[in-house]
Amino acid sequence: KNNYRIAILPGDGIGPEIINQALKIINAIKNKFKINITTTEHIIGGKAINLEGSPLSKNTIKCCEQSDAILFGSVGGPQWDHLSRIERPEYGALLTLRKHFNLFANLRPIYLPNNLIHLSPIKPKIIPNGLNIACVRELTGGIYFGQPHGQSGTGLKEYAFDTAIYHRFEIERIAHFAFKLAQKRHKHVTSIDKANVLRTSMLWRKTVSKLATHYYPNIKLQHLYVDNAAMQLIKNPSAFDVILCPNLFGDILSDECAMICGSIGILPSASLNENNFGLYEPAGGSAPDIAGKNLANPIAQILSAALLFRYSLQLNHIATIIEKSVYEALTLGYRTLDISTKSNQPNKIIGTNEMGDIITSLI
Amino acid sequence: KNNYRIAILPGDGIGPEIINQALKIINAIKNKFKINITTTEHIIGGKAINLEGSPLSKNTIKCCEQSDAILFGSVGGPQWDHLSRIERPEYGALLTLRKHFNLFANLRPIYLPNNLIHLSPIKPKIIPNGLNIACVRELTGGIYFGQPHGQSGTGLKEYAFDTAIYHRFEIERIAHFAFKLAQKRHKHVTSIDKANVLRTSMLWRKTVSKLATHYYPNIKLQHLYVDNAAMQLIKNPSAFDVILCPNLFGDILSDECAMICGSIGILPSASLNENNFGLYEPAGGSAPDIAGKNLANPIAQILSAALLFRYSLQLNHIATIIEKSVYEALTLGYRTLDISTKSNQPNKIIGTNEMGDIITSLI
Numbered sequence: 001k002n003n004y005r006i007a008i009l010p011g012d013g014i015g016p017e018i019i020n021q022a023l024k025i026i027n028a029i030k031n032k033f034k035i036n037i038t039t040t041e042h043i044i045g046g047k048a049i050n051l052e053g054s055p056l057s058k059n060t061i062k063c064c065e066q067s068d069a070i071l072f073g074s075v076g077g078p079q080w081d082h083l084s085r086i087e088r089p090e091y092g093a094l095l096t097l098r099k100h101f102n103l104f105a106n107l108r109p110i111y112l113p114n115n116l117i118h119l120s121p122i123k124p125k126i127i128p129n130g131l132n133i134a135c136v137r138e139l140t141g142g143i144y145f146g147q148p149h150g151q152s153g154t155g156l157k158e159y160a161f162d163t164a165i166y167h168r169f170e171i172e173r174i175a176h177f178a179f180k181l182a183q184k185r186h187k188h189v190t191s192i193d194k195a196n197v198l199r200t201s202m203l204w205r206k207t208v209s210k211l212a213t214h215y216y217p218n219i220k221l222q223h224l225y226v227d228n229a230a231m232q233l234i235k236n237p238s239a240f241d242v243i244l245c246p247n248l249f250g251d252i253l254s255d256e257c258a259m260i261c262g263s264i265g266i267l268p269s270a271s272l273n274e275n276n277f278g279l280y281e282p283a284g285g286s287a288p289d290i291a292g293k294n295l296a297n298p299i300a301q302i303l304s305a306a307l308l309f310r311y312s313l314q315l316n317h318i319a320t321i322i323e324k325s326v327y328e329a330l331t332l333g334y335r336t337l338d339i340s341t342k343s344n345q346p347n348k349i350i351g352t353n354e355m356g357d358i359i360t361s362l363i
Numbered sequence: 364k365n366n367y368r369i370a371i372l373p374g375d376g377i378g379p380e381i382i383n384q385a386l387k388i389i390n391a392i393k394n395k396f397k398i399n400i401t402t403t404e405h406i407i408g409g410k411a412i413n414l415e416g417s418p419l420s421k422n423t424i425k426c427c428e429q430s431d432a433i434l435f436g437s438v439g440g441p442q443w444d445h446l447s448r449i450e451r452p453e454y455g456a457l458l459t460l461r462k463h464f465n466l467f468a469n470l471r472p473i474y475l476p477n478n479l480i481h482l483s484p485i486k487p488k489i490i491p492n493g494l495n496i497a498c499v500r501e502l503t504g505g506i507y508f509g510q511p512h513g514q515s516g517t518g519l520k521e522y523a524f525d526t527a528i529y530h531r532f533e534i535e536r537i538a539h540f541a542f543k544l545a546q547k548r549h550k551h552v553t554s555i556d557k558a559n560v561l562r563t564s565m566l567w568r569k570t571v572s573k574l575a576t577h578y579y580p581n582i583k584l585q586h587l588y589v590d591n592a593a594m595q596l597i598k599n600p601s602a603f604d605v606i607l608c609p610n611l612f613g614d615i616l617s618d619e620c621a622m623i624c625g626s627i628g629i630l631p632s633a634s635l636n637e638n639n640f641g642l643y644e645p646a647g648g649s650a651p652d653i654a655g656k657n658l659a660n661p662i663a664q665i666l667s668a669a670l671l672f673r674y675s676l677q678l679n680h681i682a683t684i685i686e687k688s689v690y691e692a693l694t695l696g697y698r699t700l701d702i703s704t705k706s707n708q709p710n711k712i713i714g715t716n717e718m719g720d721i722i723t724s725l726i
């Protein structure tokens with residue numbers, strides 16, 4: 001295949017300006033490696049609410065369906081916080097896309113290179129070699145989408161309820177994903193649950209254990225209760241390789257991992273389905289406070305584009321080239337404000353655009 | 364009232380040896396302040412499984428019913444990990460007691476005094492004044508006890524499900540507890556939910572907001588999504604005063620807070636019902652690896668006894684005396700191994716028994 005389509009969804013806040021930097025990279029790759037890539041841009045999120053009355057139009061979904069992957073900026077902002085849950089950009093755009101495209105596998109590589117460990121709120125002696133964890137989160141099941149859910153009753157007896165539900169096939173496919181990833185890494189999977197309390201967790205643990213015994217005897221599998229995991233991640237994050245989580249626990253623990261890294265502006269994510277179709281977005285949010293000021297760090301978005309090349313376009317060498325360029329820029333001392341270093345280290349503070357240009361020039 | 368009964372449930376692992384230190388304190392208080400306290404000891408947890416076939420006997424429950432409060436050590440250990448969820452010490456003893464006595468309010472004071480900040484895995488510059496957070500967790504509702512839950516289906520379609528459910532009255536009573544606590548502290552409550560996804564969280568947020576407006580206009584109320592909270596707690600734990608959580612989120616975040624403190628061996632907890640009856644236990648577990656070696660830190664258990672005097676016996680001045688004695692022992696440099704300091708600070712490493720004796724002598 002030498003003809004790829006990428007749907008570009010910049011969204012709100014810093015989304016457009018950081019996605020522009022990723023587009024520079026994609027163009028440089030197109031030219032240098034003569035790859036035929038067509039990009040089409042669509043509005044989404046709050047902007048789409050304002051212009052089209054809904055955060056995700058049928059037409060945008062159709063264009064995404066005709067693409068090999070989605071590069072997503074970020075959605076949401078205070079302007080739309082008064083809307084109801086399903087009308088809001090986060091739910092109406094992001095959760096709808098996840099479900100529509102069956103993007104069950106969310107991957108967040110938590111990587112902090114050696115020369116950035118000062119960014120972590122954790123003491124450097126705990127992470128002398130930086131951080132390198134792969135968070136794998138189940139993204140289309142569990143309590144996020146379980147039926148029934150709702151609200152009923154009146155007065156003090158008014159009540160609301162949600163259903164957490166996991167099928168064995170849902171657990172197996174995400175576990176396969178995590179184990180296969182671990183094969184290429186340090187062969188260690190930590191599976192997260194609350195099997196001392198929850199039924200879904202008991203099935204989760206049983207299923208993951210069986211799969212490990214049957215198919216991945218060379219992988220070291222460990223089970224941790226989610227409360228204990230929240231502790232161990234802070235105590236000794238280097239003890240983790242691949243973390244495998246149900247949807248809700250993954251939401252919480254992957255953000256905890258991100259903050260242990262200290263630099264959410266450099267963390268990408270991939271959300272994949274069974275056919276390598278994927279949505280790629282920065283781990284951070286739309287950051288409306290710094291939007292449009294040329295301050296946002298484009299690295300998370302650029303590394304998301306790298307993951308897109310790796311997983312959806314199956315062009316691993318291109319992904320590696322992008323990643324190398326990013327870490328080279330950092331080694332040369334270039335920093336956006338959010339990851340600026342102390343004065344005793346090389347430090348060239350630059351804006352969003354300049355960071356995009358420098359990384360592009362290193363491709 | 365000048366006649367109190369306390370049920371003592373030492374349990375498994377380090378439970379018995381740390382509870383013995385708390386008993387020394389209680390005896391010293393009895394003698395010095397001429398308070399009439401009767402303590403009765405009962406087996407519970409794994410030990411009760413071995414001796415009586417169940418982790419919590421009817422007789423033990425009856426004795427607890429006849430008491431003003433329960434001082435609980437800890438239960439569980441690898442010996443009983445093969446048992447089914449409800450047969451195990453954690454569920455069969457702890458969760459059953461919580462539900463039986465309607466202990467809906469779980470309080471975990473996360474306090475790290477100035478002279479112990481080196482214990483935290485977080486950089487000292489982030490917590491220059493130590494830590495002082497009150498975690499309030501709803502303990503008898505949510506997904507822990509929601510009906511229906513179960514397992515069904517076969518093959519790849521085998522599935523398991525849990526129900527999260529919250530009634531307005533359950534949210535109101537725990538919110539009242541948190542707001543009242545905040546009145547006596549820094550008048551700031553951070554309420555945790557996932558209202559962008561869960562129905563229970565939407566009701567949680569609405570109910571907490573209304574209560575604040577109606578009854579606590581002088582309290583600053585802030586809402587945080589649980590994933591964001593997991594980040595902010597690491598980034599800037601000093602920004603928190605009282606944290607108000609639903610059951611499951613409280614389980615995760617209170618453990619995260621404990622590890623940010625770095626010293627789970629000094630953190631107590633109280634689980635209360637509407638009549639000030641309570642169960643008091645250390646935040647840490649049964650630590651079977653160090654059990655019986657005179658190594659365990661008894662401070663969490665002793666501070667749990669202090670909370671018992673404060674909340675169930677309504678003897679606040681006694682609670683304060685116990686707490687002062689604990690922090691005095693620390694200031695004098697006494698340390699169990701788990702909280703031993705670097706060589707440039709005063710450091711007298713002692714065992715479980717000796718720590719109990721020293722704190723008792725300071726009463």
Ligand SMILES: CC(C)[C@H](C(=O)O)[C@@H](O)C(=O)O
Binds near residue numbers: 090091094251559560
């Ligand atoms: C915006 C929200 C619905 C979403 C989630 O909870 O999945 C976000 O926190 C994330 O992790 O992508």
Ligand SMILES: CC(C)[C@H](C(=O)O)[C@@H](O)C(=O)O
Binds near residue numbers: 196458614
């Ligand atoms: C042992 C377990 C059931 C319990 C819980 O999840 O509540 C424990 O983690 C706690 O926090 O007291």
